[in-house]
Protein backbone atom coordinates (compact mmCIF):
# COMPACT_ATOMS: atom_id res chain seq x y z
CA UNK A 1 0.00 0.00 0.00
CA UNK A 2 1.50 3.41 -0.94
CA UNK A 3 2.55 5.47 2.05
CA UNK A 4 -0.16 8.03 1.54
CA UNK A 5 -2.92 5.46 1.61
CA UNK A 6 -2.38 4.14 5.13
CA UNK A 7 -5.84 4.50 6.66
CA UNK A 8 -6.21 7.47 8.94
CA UNK A 9 -8.84 7.28 11.66
CA UNK A 10 -10.37 10.64 10.88
CA UNK A 11 -9.60 13.57 8.62
CA UNK A 12 -10.52 17.23 8.87
CA UNK A 13 -13.47 18.33 6.76
CA UNK A 14 -13.17 18.30 2.98
CA UNK A 15 -15.51 18.37 0.05
CA UNK A 16 -15.68 15.01 -1.72
CA UNK A 17 -14.29 15.82 -5.16
CA UNK A 18 -16.11 14.42 -8.18
CA UNK A 19 -14.90 11.12 -9.58
CA UNK A 20 -17.17 10.67 -12.60
CA UNK A 21 -15.90 12.18 -15.87
CA UNK A 22 -16.86 15.67 -16.76
CA UNK A 23 -20.57 15.06 -16.57
CA UNK A 24 -20.71 17.47 -13.69
CA UNK A 25 -20.25 20.36 -16.05
CA UNK A 26 -23.79 19.70 -17.20
CA UNK A 27 -24.78 21.58 -14.19
CA UNK A 28 -23.55 25.10 -13.96
CA UNK A 29 -25.75 25.32 -10.89
CA UNK A 30 -23.00 23.39 -9.11
CA UNK A 31 -20.52 26.12 -9.93
CA UNK A 32 -22.78 28.71 -8.38
CA UNK A 33 -23.07 26.68 -5.21
CA UNK A 34 -19.52 25.59 -4.67
CA UNK A 35 -16.69 25.81 -7.14
CA UNK A 36 -14.80 23.12 -5.22
CA UNK A 37 -17.35 20.61 -6.40
CA UNK A 38 -16.13 21.22 -9.94
CA UNK A 39 -12.56 20.17 -9.21
CA UNK A 40 -12.25 16.53 -10.24
CA UNK A 41 -10.70 14.05 -7.84
CA UNK A 42 -8.02 13.25 -10.44
CA UNK A 43 -6.72 16.79 -9.95
CA UNK A 44 -5.29 15.51 -6.66
CA UNK A 45 -3.50 12.68 -8.50
CA UNK A 46 -2.30 14.22 -11.80
CA UNK A 47 -0.21 17.23 -12.78
CA UNK A 48 -2.74 18.56 -15.30
CA UNK A 49 -6.42 18.05 -16.14
CA UNK A 50 -7.91 19.62 -19.27
CA UNK A 51 -11.41 19.97 -20.62
CA UNK A 52 -13.74 22.02 -22.69
CA UNK A 53 -17.05 23.69 -21.96
CA UNK A 54 -17.68 26.89 -23.89
CA UNK A 55 -13.93 27.50 -23.55
CA UNK A 56 -10.91 25.21 -23.47
CA UNK A 57 -9.43 25.05 -20.00
CA UNK A 58 -6.61 23.38 -18.08
CA UNK A 59 -6.15 22.85 -14.33
CA UNK A 60 -2.47 22.77 -13.43
CA UNK A 61 -1.14 21.07 -10.26
CA UNK A 62 2.51 20.75 -11.25
CA UNK A 63 5.23 22.75 -9.41
CA UNK A 64 7.41 23.26 -12.51
CA UNK A 65 4.44 24.44 -14.59
CA UNK A 66 3.30 26.73 -11.76
CA UNK A 67 6.70 28.36 -11.72
CA UNK A 68 6.54 28.79 -15.46
CA UNK A 69 3.04 30.32 -15.48
CA UNK A 70 3.49 32.62 -12.48
CA UNK A 71 7.10 33.63 -13.03
CA UNK A 72 9.09 32.64 -16.10
CA UNK A 73 6.33 33.17 -18.67
CA UNK A 74 4.21 35.59 -16.64
CA UNK A 75 3.66 37.92 -19.62
CA UNK A 76 1.95 35.13 -21.54
CA UNK A 77 -0.45 34.43 -18.65
CA UNK A 78 -2.29 37.60 -17.53
CA UNK A 79 -5.02 37.33 -14.93
CA UNK A 80 -8.27 36.14 -16.45
CA UNK A 81 -11.23 38.44 -16.91
CA UNK A 82 -13.15 36.60 -14.20
CA UNK A 83 -11.31 38.15 -11.31
CA UNK A 84 -11.33 41.51 -13.01
CA UNK A 85 -15.04 41.47 -13.74
CA UNK A 86 -15.81 40.59 -10.15
CA UNK A 87 -13.60 43.14 -8.52
CA UNK A 88 -13.26 46.06 -10.91
CA UNK A 89 -16.50 47.85 -10.02
CA UNK A 90 -15.35 47.89 -6.40
CA UNK A 91 -11.63 48.50 -6.64
CA UNK A 92 -11.04 49.99 -10.10
CA UNK A 93 -7.75 49.57 -11.98
CA UNK A 94 -5.89 49.02 -8.71
CA UNK A 95 -2.80 46.95 -8.02
CA UNK A 96 -4.80 43.72 -7.85
CA UNK A 97 -6.35 44.15 -11.28
CA UNK A 98 -4.09 46.29 -13.45
CA UNK A 99 -1.69 44.78 -15.99
CA UNK A 100 1.51 45.94 -17.66
CA UNK A 101 2.90 49.40 -16.99
CA UNK A 102 -0.11 50.54 -14.98
CA UNK A 103 0.34 47.56 -12.61
CA UNK A 104 4.13 47.95 -12.42
CA UNK A 105 4.25 51.55 -11.23
CA UNK A 106 1.57 50.91 -8.59
CA UNK A 107 3.42 47.84 -7.32
CA UNK A 108 6.65 49.87 -7.06
CA UNK A 109 4.87 52.69 -5.25
CA UNK A 110 3.13 50.33 -2.79
CA UNK A 111 6.07 47.98 -2.11
CA UNK A 112 7.69 50.09 0.67
CA UNK A 113 4.32 50.23 2.48
CA UNK A 114 4.67 46.48 3.07
CA UNK A 115 8.36 46.51 4.04
CA UNK A 116 9.37 44.51 7.11
CA UNK A 117 9.88 47.67 9.17
CA UNK A 118 6.48 49.14 8.35
CA UNK A 119 4.72 45.88 9.07
CA UNK A 120 6.47 45.61 12.46
CA UNK A 121 5.33 49.17 13.18
CA UNK A 122 1.73 48.07 12.62
CA UNK A 123 2.15 45.32 15.26
CA UNK A 124 0.48 47.27 18.11
CA UNK A 125 -2.74 47.57 16.05
CA UNK A 126 -2.75 43.79 15.58
CA UNK A 127 -2.06 43.21 19.28
CA UNK A 128 -4.93 45.53 20.21
CA UNK A 129 -7.28 43.59 17.92
CA UNK A 130 -6.09 40.32 19.53
CA UNK A 131 -6.75 41.79 22.97
CA UNK A 132 -10.25 42.99 22.01
CA UNK A 133 -11.06 39.62 20.47
CA UNK A 134 -9.91 37.91 23.64
CA UNK A 135 -12.21 40.19 25.69
CA UNK A 136 -15.18 39.34 23.47
CA UNK A 137 -14.42 35.62 23.79
CA UNK A 138 -14.40 35.96 27.60
CA UNK A 139 -18.13 36.55 27.36
CA UNK A 140 -18.51 33.37 25.28
CA UNK A 141 -16.77 31.10 27.84
CA UNK A 142 -18.84 28.00 28.54
CA UNK A 143 -20.75 28.09 25.27
CA UNK A 144 -20.29 27.73 21.52
CA UNK A 145 -19.31 30.73 19.41
CA UNK A 146 -18.94 31.25 15.67
CA UNK A 147 -15.20 31.82 15.46
CA UNK A 148 -15.36 32.74 11.78
CA UNK A 149 -17.56 35.75 12.54
CA UNK A 150 -15.32 36.61 15.47
CA UNK A 151 -12.19 36.48 13.29
CA UNK A 152 -13.83 38.63 10.59
CA UNK A 153 -14.55 41.24 13.26
CA UNK A 154 -10.96 41.09 14.52
CA UNK A 155 -9.28 41.30 11.10
CA UNK A 156 -11.62 44.05 9.93
CA UNK A 157 -10.58 46.08 12.98
CA UNK A 158 -6.95 45.63 11.96
CA UNK A 159 -7.41 46.48 8.29
CA UNK A 160 -9.60 49.51 8.92
CA UNK A 161 -7.19 50.78 11.61
CA UNK A 162 -4.16 50.40 9.38
CA UNK A 163 -5.80 51.86 6.29
CA UNK A 164 -7.79 54.78 7.71
CA UNK A 165 -6.66 55.16 11.31
CA UNK A 166 -8.38 58.01 13.06
CA UNK A 167 -11.17 57.52 10.54
CA UNK A 168 -13.36 60.47 11.64
CA UNK A 169 -15.07 60.49 8.27
CA UNK A 170 -15.19 56.77 7.89
CA UNK A 171 -18.12 54.65 9.02
CA UNK A 172 -16.41 51.27 9.39
CA UNK A 173 -19.45 49.10 9.80
CA UNK A 174 -21.06 50.65 6.70
CA UNK A 175 -17.93 49.95 4.66
CA UNK A 176 -17.70 46.43 6.04
CA UNK A 177 -21.32 45.69 5.17
CA UNK A 178 -20.97 47.17 1.66
CA UNK A 179 -17.89 45.08 0.86
CA UNK A 180 -19.33 41.84 2.22
CA UNK A 181 -22.56 42.31 0.32
CA UNK A 182 -20.78 43.16 -2.89
CA UNK A 183 -18.49 40.12 -2.76
CA UNK A 184 -21.30 37.75 -1.87
CA UNK A 185 -23.41 38.95 -4.79
CA UNK A 186 -20.91 39.30 -7.60
CA UNK A 187 -18.77 36.26 -6.90
CA UNK A 188 -21.59 33.78 -7.30
CA UNK A 189 -22.57 35.03 -10.70
CA UNK A 190 -19.08 35.50 -12.07
CA UNK A 191 -18.00 31.94 -11.35
CA UNK A 192 -19.97 31.09 -14.47
CA UNK A 193 -17.39 32.98 -16.49
CA UNK A 194 -14.61 30.61 -15.52
CA UNK A 195 -16.24 27.79 -17.37
CA UNK A 196 -17.35 30.00 -20.18
CA UNK A 197 -21.07 30.19 -19.56
CA UNK A 198 -22.80 31.48 -22.67
CA UNK A 199 -23.01 35.24 -22.85
CA UNK A 200 -26.79 35.30 -22.63
CA UNK A 201 -26.84 34.05 -19.05
CA UNK A 202 -27.91 37.15 -17.18
CA UNK A 203 -25.44 38.63 -14.77
CA UNK A 204 -27.73 41.19 -13.28
CA UNK A 205 -25.84 41.93 -10.12
CA UNK A 206 -22.78 43.16 -11.90
CA UNK A 207 -24.85 45.69 -13.76
CA UNK A 208 -26.10 47.53 -10.76
CA UNK A 209 -23.61 49.76 -9.16
CA UNK A 210 -25.00 49.52 -5.68
CA UNK A 211 -25.72 52.59 -3.62
CA UNK A 212 -23.72 51.09 -0.77
CA UNK A 213 -20.65 50.84 -2.97
CA UNK A 214 -20.98 54.45 -4.14
CA UNK A 215 -21.39 55.57 -0.55
CA UNK A 216 -18.30 53.62 0.47
CA UNK A 217 -16.19 55.25 -2.22
CA UNK A 218 -17.48 58.67 -1.21
CA UNK A 219 -16.51 58.05 2.43
CA UNK A 220 -13.05 56.83 1.43
CA UNK A 221 -12.46 59.90 -0.76
CA UNK A 222 -13.54 62.12 2.13
CA UNK A 223 -11.09 60.43 4.49
CA UNK A 224 -8.24 60.78 1.96
CA UNK A 225 -8.91 64.48 1.39
CA UNK A 226 -9.11 65.07 5.16
CA UNK A 227 -5.73 63.37 5.59
CA UNK A 228 -4.12 65.39 2.83
CA UNK A 229 -5.27 68.47 4.73
CA UNK A 230 -4.26 67.29 8.23
CA UNK A 231 -0.88 65.72 7.33
CA UNK A 232 0.46 62.31 8.44
CA UNK A 233 0.05 60.70 11.87
CA UNK A 234 2.95 60.18 14.27
CA UNK A 235 2.92 56.46 13.53
CA UNK A 236 2.08 56.43 9.80
CA UNK A 237 -0.76 54.17 8.69
CA UNK A 238 -1.15 52.66 5.22
CA UNK A 239 -2.85 55.79 3.93
CA UNK A 240 0.05 58.01 5.06
CA UNK A 241 2.54 55.60 3.52
CA UNK A 242 0.66 55.38 0.24
CA UNK A 243 0.27 59.17 0.10
CA UNK A 244 4.07 59.38 0.28
CA UNK A 245 4.53 56.42 -2.06
CA UNK A 246 5.95 57.22 -5.46
CA UNK A 247 7.20 55.13 -8.29
CA UNK A 248 10.99 55.33 -7.86
CA UNK A 249 11.41 55.28 -11.65
CA UNK A 250 8.80 57.80 -12.81
CA UNK A 251 8.31 59.73 -9.53
CA UNK A 252 4.59 59.44 -10.11
CA UNK A 253 2.35 59.54 -7.02
CA UNK A 254 -1.26 58.36 -6.65
CA UNK A 255 -4.33 60.49 -7.30
CA UNK A 256 -7.18 60.45 -4.76
CA UNK A 257 -9.03 57.92 -6.91
CA UNK A 258 -5.99 55.65 -7.21
CA UNK A 259 -5.34 55.89 -3.49
CA UNK A 260 -8.94 55.02 -2.74
CA UNK A 261 -9.00 52.07 -5.12
CA UNK A 262 -5.81 50.66 -3.62
CA UNK A 263 -6.88 51.16 -0.02
CA UNK A 264 -10.19 49.45 -0.76
CA UNK A 265 -8.17 46.70 -2.46
CA UNK A 266 -6.18 46.15 0.73
CA UNK A 267 -9.45 45.96 2.68
CA UNK A 268 -11.08 43.54 0.23
CA UNK A 269 -7.97 41.38 -0.34
CA UNK A 270 -6.71 41.52 3.21
CA UNK A 271 -9.38 41.09 5.84
CA UNK A 272 -11.50 38.11 4.88
CA UNK A 273 -8.51 36.06 3.71
CA UNK A 274 -6.76 36.54 7.04
CA UNK A 275 -9.97 35.84 8.98
CA UNK A 276 -10.36 32.59 7.03
CA UNK A 277 -6.78 31.58 7.84
CA UNK A 278 -7.48 32.11 11.53
CA UNK A 279 -10.90 30.44 11.52
CA UNK A 280 -9.59 27.35 9.71
CA UNK A 281 -6.57 27.23 12.06
CA UNK A 282 -8.89 27.27 15.08
CA UNK A 283 -11.07 24.58 13.53
CA UNK A 284 -7.99 22.39 12.96
CA UNK A 285 -6.76 22.93 16.51
CA UNK A 286 -10.17 21.90 17.83
CA UNK A 287 -10.06 18.91 15.48
CA UNK A 288 -6.77 17.73 17.02
CA UNK A 289 -6.61 18.46 20.78
CA UNK A 290 -3.05 17.09 21.02
CA UNK A 291 -1.77 19.63 18.49
CA UNK A 292 -3.84 22.29 20.26
CA UNK A 293 -2.11 21.49 23.58
CA UNK A 294 1.30 21.76 21.88
CA UNK A 295 0.41 25.11 20.32
CA UNK A 296 -0.89 26.37 23.67
CA UNK A 297 2.23 25.23 25.53
CA UNK A 298 4.38 27.23 23.07
CA UNK A 299 2.17 30.33 23.25
CA UNK A 300 1.90 30.27 27.05
CA UNK A 301 5.65 29.70 27.41
CA UNK A 302 6.46 32.75 25.27
CA UNK A 303 3.65 35.09 26.31
CA UNK A 304 3.34 34.36 30.05
CA UNK A 305 -0.21 35.71 30.06
CA UNK A 306 0.35 38.85 27.99
CA UNK A 307 -0.92 39.64 24.50
CA UNK A 308 1.38 38.68 21.61
CA UNK A 309 3.35 41.39 19.80
CA UNK A 310 5.22 41.58 16.50
CA UNK A 311 8.48 40.83 18.36
CA UNK A 312 7.06 37.50 19.58
CA UNK A 313 6.34 36.18 16.10
CA UNK A 314 9.80 34.67 15.50
CA UNK A 315 9.58 32.86 18.84
CA UNK A 316 6.30 31.14 17.97
CA UNK A 317 7.41 28.69 15.25
CA UNK A 318 4.80 26.04 16.02
CA UNK A 319 1.94 28.55 15.89
CA UNK A 320 3.31 29.57 12.50
CA UNK A 321 3.41 25.89 11.39
CA UNK A 322 -0.26 25.49 12.33
CA UNK A 323 -1.07 28.54 10.20
CA UNK A 324 1.02 27.20 7.30
CA UNK A 325 -0.80 23.88 7.48
CA UNK A 326 -4.22 25.61 7.63
CA UNK A 327 -3.23 27.59 4.52
CA UNK A 328 -2.33 24.29 2.84
CA UNK A 329 -5.57 22.47 3.64
CA UNK A 330 -7.89 25.46 3.24
CA UNK A 331 -6.12 28.07 1.08
CA UNK A 332 -8.38 31.16 1.24
CA UNK A 333 -7.53 31.99 -2.39
CA UNK A 334 -8.16 28.38 -3.40
CA UNK A 335 -7.92 28.92 -7.14
CA UNK A 336 -6.49 31.61 -9.41
CA UNK A 337 -7.13 31.85 -13.08
CA UNK A 338 -5.12 33.04 -16.10
CA UNK A 339 -5.60 33.30 -19.86
CA UNK A 340 -2.95 32.07 -22.31
CA UNK A 341 -2.10 34.97 -24.59
CA UNK A 342 -0.24 32.81 -27.09
CA UNK A 343 -0.11 29.09 -27.86
CA UNK A 344 2.12 27.12 -25.51
CA UNK A 345 2.76 23.68 -24.02
CA UNK A 346 2.12 22.87 -20.34
CA UNK A 347 3.04 19.47 -18.87
CA UNK A 348 3.35 18.19 -22.43
CA UNK A 349 -0.16 19.32 -23.29
CA UNK A 350 -1.12 21.71 -26.07
CA UNK A 351 -2.40 25.08 -24.87
CA UNK A 352 -4.02 27.32 -27.47
CA UNK A 353 -4.15 31.09 -27.42
CA UNK A 354 -7.20 32.12 -25.39
CA UNK A 355 -7.35 28.94 -23.26
CA UNK A 356 -8.20 29.40 -19.58
CA UNK A 357 -5.46 28.14 -17.25
CA UNK A 358 -6.57 27.52 -13.70
CA UNK A 359 -4.27 26.97 -10.75
CA UNK A 360 -6.48 25.26 -8.15
CA UNK A 361 -4.25 25.58 -5.10
CA UNK A 362 -6.78 23.49 -3.14
CA UNK A 363 -5.97 20.48 -5.39
CA UNK A 364 -2.25 21.33 -5.61
CA UNK A 365 -1.99 21.33 -1.82
CA UNK A 366 -3.77 17.96 -1.63
CA UNK A 367 -2.01 16.34 -4.57
CA UNK A 368 -0.87 12.77 -3.80
CA UNK A 369 2.19 13.15 -6.04
CA UNK A 370 3.44 16.00 -3.88
CA UNK A 371 2.31 15.39 -0.29
CA UNK A 372 2.25 12.42 2.12
CA UNK A 373 -1.25 11.85 3.53
CA UNK A 374 -2.37 15.02 1.77
CA UNK A 375 -5.75 15.30 3.51
CA UNK A 376 -4.33 14.86 7.02
CA UNK A 377 -3.63 17.72 9.44
CA UNK A 378 0.06 17.63 10.29
CA UNK A 379 1.79 20.95 11.10
CA UNK A 380 5.11 19.09 11.42
CA UNK A 381 5.33 19.09 7.62
CA UNK A 382 6.39 22.71 7.97
CA UNK A 383 9.00 22.18 10.71
CA UNK A 384 11.67 22.66 8.03
CA UNK A 385 10.30 25.20 5.53
CA UNK A 386 13.22 24.47 3.16
CA UNK A 387 11.92 20.92 2.76
CA UNK A 388 8.75 22.21 1.06
CA UNK A 389 8.84 22.60 -2.71
CA UNK A 390 8.06 26.30 -3.14
CA UNK A 391 5.81 25.75 -6.16
CA UNK A 392 3.90 22.89 -4.54
CA UNK A 393 2.66 25.29 -1.84
CA UNK A 394 1.23 28.58 -3.09
CA UNK A 395 -1.25 30.10 -0.63
CA UNK A 396 0.00 33.57 -1.63
CA UNK A 397 0.68 32.84 -5.31
CA UNK A 398 4.19 33.59 -6.60
CA UNK A 399 6.21 35.53 -9.15
CA UNK A 400 5.76 39.27 -9.67
CA UNK A 401 2.03 39.09 -8.78
CA UNK A 402 2.66 37.37 -5.45
CA UNK A 403 0.47 38.67 -2.62
CA UNK A 404 1.90 41.98 -1.46
CA UNK A 405 0.31 41.49 1.99
CA UNK A 406 1.69 38.00 2.77
CA UNK A 407 4.02 39.04 5.64
CA UNK A 408 1.36 41.39 6.97
CA UNK A 409 -1.17 38.54 7.03
CA UNK A 410 1.21 36.05 8.65
CA UNK A 411 2.25 38.50 11.37
CA UNK A 412 -1.38 39.32 12.13
CA UNK A 413 -2.46 35.66 12.15
CA UNK A 414 0.38 34.61 14.49
CA UNK A 415 -0.34 37.48 16.92
CA UNK A 416 -4.07 36.75 17.10
CA UNK A 417 -3.83 32.94 17.14
CA UNK A 418 -1.08 32.84 19.80
CA UNK A 419 -2.98 35.26 22.06
CA UNK A 420 -6.28 33.37 21.81
CA UNK A 421 -4.85 29.86 22.11
CA UNK A 422 -2.82 30.83 25.19
CA UNK A 423 -6.04 31.87 26.97
CA UNK A 424 -8.81 29.64 25.63
CA UNK A 425 -9.47 26.01 24.85
CA UNK A 426 -11.55 25.31 21.73
CA UNK A 427 -13.50 22.12 21.07
CA UNK A 428 -15.78 20.93 18.29
CA UNK A 429 -19.54 21.10 18.55
CA UNK A 430 -21.12 17.82 17.40
CA UNK A 431 -23.23 18.29 14.27
CA UNK A 432 -21.72 21.69 13.52
CA UNK A 433 -18.82 20.85 11.22
CA UNK A 434 -18.00 23.62 8.74
CA UNK A 435 -18.30 22.77 5.05
CA UNK A 436 -15.60 24.24 2.79
CA UNK A 437 -17.27 26.26 0.04
CA UNK A 438 -15.38 28.12 -2.66
CA UNK A 439 -17.05 31.33 -3.74
CA UNK A 440 -14.21 33.69 -4.55
CA UNK A 441 -12.60 32.62 -1.25
CA UNK A 442 -12.68 29.27 0.55
CA UNK A 443 -15.25 29.83 3.28
CA UNK A 444 -16.59 27.60 6.04
CA UNK A 445 -20.30 27.34 5.22
CA UNK A 446 -22.31 27.60 8.40
CA UNK A 447 -19.39 29.23 10.22
CA UNK A 448 -16.80 27.68 12.52
CA UNK A 449 -18.73 26.87 15.70
CA UNK A 450 -16.49 25.89 18.58
CA UNK A 451 -17.02 25.56 22.30
CA UNK A 452 -14.94 28.13 24.17
CA UNK A 453 -13.46 27.45 27.61
CA UNK A 454 -10.81 29.17 29.66
CA UNK A 455 -7.44 27.39 29.32
CA UNK A 456 -5.26 26.36 32.25
CA UNK A 457 -1.47 26.15 32.00
CA UNK A 458 -0.30 23.59 29.48
CA UNK A 459 2.83 21.40 29.28
CA UNK A 460 5.96 23.54 29.15
CA UNK A 461 4.18 26.55 30.65
CA UNK A 462 2.97 24.43 33.59
CA UNK A 463 6.51 23.25 34.21
CA UNK A 464 8.03 26.76 33.88
Ligand code: HEM
Nearest residue numbers: 096266269270273274333336395396397401403404405409
Ligand atom coordinates in the same frame (compact mmCIF):
# COMPACT_ATOMS: atom_id res chain seq x y z
C1 HEM B 1 -3.89 34.92 4.52
C2 HEM B 1 -4.23 36.02 3.89
C3 HEM B 1 -4.04 36.23 2.39
C4 HEM B 1 -4.03 35.32 1.37
C5 HEM B 1 -4.23 33.80 1.47
C6 HEM B 1 -3.80 36.05 0.14
C7 HEM B 1 -3.68 35.47 -1.11
C8 HEM B 1 -3.33 36.15 -2.26
C9 HEM B 1 -3.04 35.53 -3.53
C10 HEM B 1 -3.09 34.03 -3.83
C11 HEM B 1 -2.72 36.52 -4.41
C12 HEM B 1 -2.31 36.34 -5.88
C13 HEM B 1 -3.53 36.32 -6.77
C14 HEM B 1 -3.17 35.94 -8.19
O1 HEM B 1 -2.02 35.72 -8.52
O2 HEM B 1 -4.12 35.87 -9.02
C15 HEM B 1 -2.82 37.78 -3.70
C16 HEM B 1 -2.59 39.02 -4.26
C17 HEM B 1 -2.74 40.21 -3.57
N1 HEM B 1 -3.00 40.37 -2.23
FE1 HEM B 1 -3.23 38.88 -0.89
N2 HEM B 1 -3.69 37.38 0.44
C18 HEM B 1 -3.81 37.54 1.80
C19 HEM B 1 -3.71 38.72 2.52
C20 HEM B 1 -3.53 39.96 1.96
C21 HEM B 1 -3.40 41.20 2.71
C22 HEM B 1 -3.40 41.31 4.23
C23 HEM B 1 -3.30 42.23 1.79
C24 HEM B 1 -3.15 43.72 1.99
C25 HEM B 1 -3.23 44.35 3.13
C26 HEM B 1 -3.33 41.61 0.47
C27 HEM B 1 -3.26 42.30 -0.73
C28 HEM B 1 -3.06 41.71 -1.96
C29 HEM B 1 -2.84 42.48 -3.18
C30 HEM B 1 -2.84 44.01 -3.34
C31 HEM B 1 -2.63 41.54 -4.20
C32 HEM B 1 -2.35 41.82 -5.68
C33 HEM B 1 -0.86 41.98 -5.87
C34 HEM B 1 -0.45 42.21 -7.32
O3 HEM B 1 -1.13 41.72 -8.24
O4 HEM B 1 0.59 42.87 -7.51
N3 HEM B 1 -3.47 40.24 0.62
N4 HEM B 1 -3.18 37.53 -2.38
